[in-house]
Amino acid sequence: MKITDLKCAIIGKTPVVRILTDEGISGFGQAEWAKPYLKPFVLFYKPQLLGEDPTNVERVMRKIRRLGGFKPYGSAVSAIEVALWDIAGKASNLPIYKLLGGKVRDRVLVYNGGIRFPIEGKDSPESFAENTLKMKNLDEGFSIIKQGIAVHGEFASNFDDYFYGDVHWDENNSIVYEDESDQKPWALSQYIPGGGQITEKGFNYTIECIKAMKEVLGDEVGLALDLGPGINPSDALKIAKAVEDLNIMWLEDMITGDYTPYVLADLYRDVTINTTTPIHTGEQIYLRHNFKDLIDKRAVNVVGPDPLDVGGLAETKWIAEYADMNGISIAPHGTIDGLIGLAAHVQLAATLPKNYIAFEYCVPCHKWWYDIIDGLPSPIVKDSYIDVWDSPGLGISFNDGAKKYLKEEDKDFFD
Numbered sequence: 424m425k426i427t428d429l430k431c432a433i434i435g436k437t438p439v440v441r442i443l444t445d446e447g448i449s450g451f452g453q454a455e456w457a458k459p460y461l462k463p464f465v466l467f468y469k470p471q472l473l474g475e476d477p478t479n480v481e482r483v484m485r486k487i488r489r490l491g492g493f494k495p496y497g498s499a500v501s502a503i504e505v506a507l508w509d510i511a512g513k514a515s516n517l518p519i520y521k522l523l524g525g526k527v528r529d530r531v532l533v534y535n536g537g538i539r540f541p542i543e544g545k546d547s548p549e550s551f552a553e554n555t556l557k558m559k560n561l562d563e564g565f566s567i568i569k570q571g572i573a574v575h576g577e578f579a580s581n582f583d584d585y586f587y588g589d590v591h592w593d594e595n596n597s598i599v600y601e602d603e604s605d606q607k608p609w610a611l612s613q614y615i616p617g618g619g620q621i622t623e624k625g626f627n628y629t630i631e632c633i634k635a636m637k638e639v640l641g642d643e644v645g646l647a648l649d650l651g652p653g654i655n656p657s658d659a660l661k662i663a664k665a666v667e668d669l670n671i672m673w674l675e676d677m678i679t680g681d682y683t684p685y686v687l688a689d690l691y692r693d694v695t696i697n698t699t700t701p702i703h704t705g706e707q708i709y710l711r712h713n714f715k716d717l718i719d720k721r722a723v724n725v726v727g728p729d730p731l732d733v734g735g736l737a738e739t740k741w742i743a744e745y746a747d748m749n750g751i752s753i754a755p756h757g758t759i760d761g762l763i764g765l766a767a768h769v770q771l772a773a774t775l776p777k778n779y780i781a782f783e784y785c786v787p788c789h790k791w792w793y794d795i796i797d798g799l800p801s802p803i804v805k806d807s808y809i810d811v812w813d814s815p816g817l818g819i820s821f822n823d824g825a826k827k828y829l830k831e832e833d834k835d836f837f838d
């Protein structure tokens with residue numbers, strides 16, 4: 424089998440990759456839907472792929488893996504990797520999990536960082552509690568909920584004097600929930616790392632909001648918190664120690680994180696070894712090599728690579744196995760990995776070792792994506808779990824309804 428073409432279409436805001444072969448089988452992958460600018464990055468790899476046998480996934484990946492980078496630049500490579508597995512699965516009539524070593528679980532736990540609601544009214548401990556209650560009451564019955572706080576999202580920029588000194592927050596620093604018309608490359612401006620030292624009132628407010636959310640969830644639903652990036656290590660440790668009695672699932676990306684192109688494992692280690700609160704990072708990191716320091720030094724308790732940024736499914740599996748040998752858990756990131764990403768996460772999570780906690784439930788850029796993809800279970804999530812399906816490849820496909828969402832320049836995408 425040989426690769427004959429590589430295409431990329433932006434469907435809604437989502438970059439979708441399609442690899443075609445001379446045997447009529449094609450495979451799909453996607454990147455996070457915050458990256459509608461990704462098309463030229465994907466097509467950059469086309470000359471490297473043409474003529475290769477897509478079922479030799481690793482051999483193909485060896486040609487392009489070195490040409491990626493930390494978020495957002497690893498996502499094109501990762502989307503291609505998923506599409507290769509999709510083809511390899513379809514060609515062998517096996518689900519991807521069989522090709523990754525077989526499943527160790529029949530259903531996979533997911534956590535909710537994707538089905539979110541805007542905070543009603545002004546930020547306050549009460550509004551955070553109310554918001555968390557909405558997430559708790561979702562039909563999916565999520566057993567772990569993740570909220571953004573501190574420097575993540577708009578929490579700090581909505582608060583007067585969160586940091587000592589002036590911080591120049593980006594004016595476009597707003598989260599888009601579901602705006603059909605909005606085509607902004609969301610998440611590019613959002614993660615300018617925060618300020619210097621957190622003020623005492625900023626610190627107290629953060630802890631009050633965390634306590635208010637935890638009160639709503641009790642010990643029935645786990646609370647994970649995404650706090651950065653851009654908190655200095657001493658503030659990070661102060662926060663971690665202040666919430667030790669609250670049994671938080673993890674504190675994510677306090678020092679580095681979203682769109683920071685470096686790791687700083689030693690700084691994470693200084694925090695992690697001094698607190699019982701689990702510390703987490705990794706969604707922006709590209710390749711297993713860049714997890715080596717974090718894992719070897721036991722600098723975090725939980726790693727959170729995003730398979731659609733780190734280099735793909737096999738890359739994530741390797742990191743999970745290596746983390747497991749070193750007593751570190753894995754909770755893959757995935758909130759805006761869309762429905763192709765969701766299928767990929769399910770196939771991967773089925774194969775991960777015992778250190779697997781849950782992956783972040785993926786949502787699409789627009790609700791109509793649920794109408795154009797066939798093959799997902801209905802309902803998708805039951806009691807916070809997704810049953811692993813057995814159809815070949817990713818086990819999902821586009822139906823005819825997808826065509827009407829193709830932009831003029833992508834009209835031949837499904838041909």
Ligand SMILES: [Mg+2]
Nearest residue numbers: 649675676706
């Ligand atoms: Mg995060």
